[in-house]
Amino acid sequence: MLMQKTLHLWFSGLTAALLLLSGCDKKADADPSIASVAVANPDFSMLEDAAVRGGVVGVLSNKNPNDPEGNFTVFAPTNDAFARLGLRTAADLNALQTPFLTTTLQYHVSNGSRRISTLPAGTVTPSLLGITRRMVSRNGNLYVNGSRILRTDITAANGTIHVTDKVMLATGADIVQSAVALSTAQVFVKPELTYLVEAVLYCELAGALSASPGSPQLTVFAPTDQAFRDLLRQLLGSASTSPADIRRLPKDVVTKVLLNHVVPGGRFTSELPENATVASAGSTPVLFGAFDNGVLPVRGAGNGSASANIVIPDVQCTNGVVHVIDRVLLPQ
Template structure:
């Protein structure tokens, strides 16, 4: 059922009365209070507490007219990442969670009327911008997250509910993968096979931001995706170092099949051309499926009918966008 987010302030106001004020006088709820009052933002409330930003967003901004603007992920947005409870959030390193929440915040008032296609806005995470994108069906996105409503008013700013958590690393693709590999994002390391493969093939430079380097879109297979590939090839890939059992030329060809540049470099799901074929950095075709519920399937020429699903889409890096997928794309 579609939520009427414009009613949130009215619903929340009834819960926050000033005990010492005149009869019928009401207190406008803060951004934090709205999250607390509305069950659709329960996981956001839990994240704000663990990320130590609840108090910040419960008070006036000391700058920019006293206001913040927050792109607020719903419970369903967090659930896309497997985060459905306060306990689940402990699987994320606290500094990363805190930075992620800051990436959702604009210091000042950013009304819905200012969310124009092609524009960008600064986030409270220093130096990182978000893009506003409009699709052909007139739906509006911030990066790859659909904007479900605008201008939910709070005493200290505005809330725009969104359907996906915004993710940004503040690092290039290589160093973002290394952060996952080192357990700096999730407590449990991830992308360890991908990092080992990149080092094995001496492709680190292709994923690193350097002066004049072109932006890229990277489809990054999970560790389980590489283990599944080992079963397919009858070559046990139980440990990242096992990648070195495969010929370097083969691994190089496979890795390059996961990188797309040119016109499709640095594209969020909301921008990728659906139901079409694009060329990878290795020259082999990569098939993109239909845009459905904010994601697309991806398939290499050697995958037959087996498509890869995006498990963590739209990770913004300094030199491109990464979409974590559940299958290795074979050329």
């Protein structure tokens, strides 16, 4: 899968670039590279740490060999963007598998220098990962996928930087494959979504959530393992110790619950309707709250007033978008 690939030929400049980063005089650098801009700006310290650990410093320090003018365009997440994923220090990056961190960084980079005036809403842009991103307008702000663009057109010696408020995520796989990758620790070092994968297999829904020719794009709200444990404790009266505990519930009940987490169309948070109700794949309603700071609370009709928070938003898959949430959405 694309998430397991790393950069190849471009890594040859990594050692020299690291020496440059550690020893250069930033004030003397009158025409800094993209990497040097990140080093000089304290609000990009997490991006700098991620680039070092992900092995892309050499790429962003040098001219782009795949562009006639040697340029890149980079959507650069701030420290606050990384913090939204619980990544606040360089040590926190160890929670991510290095290949996934590398491909995540690639997803923020494209060939050529693109000023924001050439990226209006509706534009689809490629990335070094090979997966496209789309520009979205909402409430007078411009977004790339679900990430709001905070600052634009920062010029560097080897391209242009646009600053964003979220880290963009893409897997290069379909929804089921992406969930399996999370559950088998290919993304985070600690497995996640293990209960969801077990539930999908139990209810034989893997085919419906997988990509195939002509299959529709989907938005999936994926409850964390803790969200399923909380539900099982409530329904079974005891703490769950294994994803297999899902199978203690009637299959038709679990199926109805799972379908309540799927809505048609692959939509980023920037595209989800606020204060609105959408019919799920199970024909039961999913209710959205107010759009605030790039996310919306979401709840099922059976959740009462208790909404789920989107804890990992906007994961781009080949057949839609996944939003990881902290509560199971219950149907009526």
